Amino acid sequence: MTHRRDFLVNTSVALLATWLPVTAGARPAPLETRAIPVSGERLPVIGLGTSGSFEVGDNATARARLRTVLGRFIAADASVIDTAPTYTSAEDVLGDLVAEAGQRPRLFLATKLSGVAGREAGLAQFADSLRRLRTDRIDLLQVHNLYDTATQLEVARELKADGKVRYTGITHYVESAHDELAELMSRHKPDFVQINYSPVSRGIERRVLPLAADLGIAVMINRAFEDGRLFTRVAGRPVPEWAAEVGAKSWAQLFLKFALSPPAVTVVIPATSKPRNMRDNLHAGRGPMLDARQRDALVAALA
Numbered sequence: 062m063t064h065r066r067d068f069l070v071n072t073s074v075a076l077l078a079t080w081l082p083v084t085a086g087a088r089p090a091p092l093e094t095r096a097i098p099v100s101g102e103r104l105p106v107i108g109l110g111t112s113g114s115f116e117v118g119d120n121a122t123a124r125a126r127l128r129t130v131l132g133r134f135i136a137a138d139a140s141v142i143d144t145a146p147t148y149t150s151a152e153d154v155l156g157d158l159v160a161e162a163g164q165r166p167r168l169f170l171a172t173k174l175s176g177v178a179g180r181e182a183g184l185a186q187f188a189d190s191l192r193r194l195r196t197d198r199i200d201l202l203q204v205h206n207l208y209d210t211a212t213q214l215e216v217a218r219e220l221k222a223d224g225k226v227r228y229t230g231i232t233h234y235v236e237s238a239h240d241e242l243a244e245l246m247s248r249h250k251p252d253f254v255q256i257n258y259s260p261v262s263r264g265i266e267r268r269v270l271p272l273a274a275d276l277g278i279a280v281m282i283n284r285a286f287e288d289g290r291l292f293t294r295v296a297g298r299p300v301p302e303w304a305a306e307v308g309a310k311s312w313a314q315l316f317l318k319f320a321l322s323p324p325a326v327t328v329v330i331p332a333t334s335k336p337r338n339m340r341d342n343l344h345a346g347r348g349p350m351l352d353a354r355q356r357d358a359l360v361a362a363l364a
């Protein structure tokens with residue numbers, strides 16, 4: 062049986078090994094960054110989701126792969142990682158891997174108040190998230206799926222005033238929630254919204270994005286790959302020739318560049334459990350995003 066200390070030493074060495082080829086060799090161009098409207102703080106445009114991918118419990122093989130995913134993410138100077146207390150073991154796994162790597166200060170951790178009602182339950186869940194994520198501060202605390210929104214946003218604001226949270230937000234993940242999300246944005250003016258957007262789910266273009274630009278609310282995009290389903294639609298097809306115009310070598314890069322094309326979008330958080338997909342996704346944060354003609358061509362390619 063491996064002792065915990067040996068495990069930590071081995072994993073630190075493994076993580077360092079994942080960094081070395083990137084830091085010692087020719088370094089790729091830096092990721093584009095965009096400003097959080099309420100503060101001006103800049104965030105790299107490619108983030109990381111943890112739903113599914115980080116829900117691996119104590120599985121050592123899966124954790125080893127995620128350690129490399131995280132190593133590549135950090136080596137590219139990416140920082141935004143989104144999780145939730147209700148993604149089974151994701152907060153625990155993320156907390157362990159970040160602590161092992163000793164990289165908490167350079168990451169922007171976003172979690173949620175999720176499925177709880179009332180102030181006390183919200184505060185208790187937050188305290189648990191701090192313990193599970195092995196940190197004393199959360200960068201972004203979001204009210205998940207518009208549940209008990211007014212009360213939970215109040216909790217998030219109270220924690221922000223106490224210095225335990227840096228930004229507040231509200232989230233959803235389906236088009237049918239966009240109108241309610243827009244109303245809550247106008248009423249509560251959170252620092253961030255997190256919402257779904259892809260070439261086949263363009264609902265936020267109608268109200269959410271213009272409102273975010275007007276009100277100065279940062280926009281985090283989830284489900285840019287429709288939870289992976291977009292890849293089935295293009296299976297076996299090469300990327301279009303025009304992809305080279307924006308330096309994209311994969312469909313994933315085109316989907317992420319699509320999500321990042323509207324200037325009101327701040328960051329996109331694709332989830333992956335695979336180091337090679339992490340590298341692929343990071344590359345989308347370099348070079349130009351899509352112009353109107355390229356966006357239309359991508360939408361047409363998926364029709």
Ligand SMILES: NC(=O)c1ccc[n+]([C@@H]2O[C@H](COP(=O)([O-])OP(=O)(O)OC[C@H]3O[C@@H](n4cnc5c(N)ncnc54)[C@H](OP(=O)(O)O)[C@@H]3O)[C@@H](O)[C@H]2O)c1
Pocket residue numbers: 109110111112113114143144205206232233234255282283284285286287288289292313330331332333334335337338339341342
């Ligand atoms: N209500 C909410 O607030 C809410 C709801 C949904 C999601 N979210 C957040 O948003 C994040 C992203 O959404 P999501 O996890 O639903 O789905 P997603 O990011 O749209 O898709 C993830 C899927 O794409 C695959 N993938 C990733 N990179 C790839 C690549 N380069 N090439 C091929 N396949 C690739 C992943 O498989 P591999 O592991 O094999 O790479 C995974 O199956 C979540 O993890 C979560 O943090 C929030």
